[in-house]
Amino acid sequence: MPKNQTGGTVATPVSERVATPHSTGTPASARLLWLLGPALVAGVAYLDPGNVASNMTAGARYGYLLVWVVVAANVMAWLIQYLSAKLGIVTGKSLPEILGERIRHPLSRRLYWLQAELVAMATDLAEIIGGAVALYLLFDVPLLLGGIITGTISMIVLTVQTKRGPRTFERVIISLMLIITVGFTAGVFFAPPDAAGVVAGLVPHFEGPDSVLLAASILGATIMPHAIYAHSALARDRFPQFQGTLPTRRLLWATKWDVSIAMLIAGTVNLAILLLAASALQGVEGTDTLQGAYAALQTTLGPAVATIFAVGLLASGLASTSVGAYAGAEIMHGLLHVRIPLLLRRLVTLIPALVILGSGFDPTEALVLSQVVLSFGIPFALIPLVWVSAQRGLLGEFRNRWFTTAAGVLCAVLLVTLNIVLLVLTFAG
Structure with missing residues (x-):
């Protein structure tokens, strides 16, 4: 993994340091494909078992009511992930690294790290539990053992990242993403949604506090704080692997395509899960x-659809927990200037999930609650991202334009407002 720049306030422009297999004889489409990858890896965070639990529960309880939440979340996610990737490309630093430099007071920096670490642990919790549930559904493996197996396989995937570099890691994660996509969308073709219901679900509205809780859960599962931290690091690490040079604008153009493809896949899959349940x-x-959803799918659509769904859930747990561990390591390194081996971190963060699996606590409820925790962590990642990406002294000519900053602020306001409404409705009831 390439080392990061540690110079002055303004980082060396990426056009002077980023490399690519660019040649005049290579078609432009091929060159674009060669630059894709970081957003697809970060996008796996939008397809983790927490998404499955939240969207499946929302569809089963409220039908098409929260379709608008899934759509709105993915639109906001596009902007957020692009800003994160742009930050990593232009500055050569991740968001945690930049915040680690700018939060001068040690206590403030540690407190910020603590909330980010709790968010990363909540992410890991959902992903390990999801993999364990999938192994139980497919092979009747006890949940605790399934959690250990999921954690072990994720260590193998992380070893690929450590030993073979970001490009090979991308290939593994993207392959798992393809399995996830098939696994979670196949059922919709056997149980097509009601078109009128889908259209009605695009109109923003709620039906009581529980629907607000699920909306917050969907947002937390879709706009995941750890994906914001991770994407800047993935973009930072990815492009110096090539030879030759590309201007920054070319890389940002390719990144827009990368993010668009990743969010299109994630949005389609998340919507398909909710529509299937509805x-x-x-x-x-x-x-x-x-x-229960797996059993119902077996009864209503047959064992083949249910099995494909469970395979998708397993791939989701394996892929997303690897990306989550990567994000957690970057958070610790950037904010505390401490780097521990990825595999050691994997072992440490595995413990809370195994405790819950061994305690008998309902795994689906744990998944939904973990996504609510993620929802409350969004402002702590999103507000600093919008703030630093708008600064000329950091990004120069590539800083946010006023309308981009305005859109980012609007996203942050909406998310914070939803969390406040959630608190009021929950405790008032």
Whole structure:
């Protein structure tokens, strides 16, 4: 992994340091494909088991009510992930590294790290539990053992990142993403959603405090704080692997395509999960758990669809937990200037998930609650991202334009407002 720049306030422009296999004989489309990858890896965070639990529960309980939340979340996610990637490309530093330099007071920096670390642990919790549930559904493996197996396989994937570099890591994660996409969208073709219901679900509205809780859960599962931290680091690490040079604008143009493709896939899959639950599972008893949803899919659509769904869930847990561990390591390094081996971190963050799996706590409820925790961590990642990406002294000519900053501020205001409404409705009830 290449070392980061540690110079003055303004980093060396990426056009002077980024490399690529660029040649005049190579078609432009091929060169573009060669630059894709970081957003697809970060996008796996938008397809983790927490997304499955939140969207499946929302569809089973409320039908098409929260379709608008899934759509709005993915639109906001596009902007957020692009800003994160742009920050890493232009500055050569990740968001945690930049904040680690700018938060001067040691206590403030540690407190900020603590909330970011809790968010990363909540992410890891959801992903390990999801993988364990998938192994239980597919092979009747006990949940605790399934959590250990999921954690072990994720260590192998992280070893690939450590030993073979970011490009090989991307290939592994993107391959798992393809499995996830097939696994979570196949059922929609067997149980097509009601078009009128989908259109009605695009109109923003709620039905009581529980629907607000699920909306916050969907947002936390879609706009994941650790993905904001990770994407800047993935973009930072990715491009210096090539030979030759490319201007920064070319890289940012390719990044827009990268983010667009990743968010299109994530948005489609998340929407498909909710629509499948709304069309095939609404009103069916027990579908508010992953195990119950799997059983209902077996009954209503057949064992083949249910098995494909479980395979997608397994791939989701394996891929997203690897990206989550990568993000957690970057958060610690950037804010505390401490770097521990990825595999050691994997072992440490595995413990909370195994405790919950061994305690008998409902895994689906743990998944949904973990996504709510993520939702409350969004402002702590999003507000600093919008702030630093708008500064001329840091990004120079590539700083945010006024309307981009305005859009970022609007996203942050909406997310913070939803969390406040969630608190009021929850405790008032």
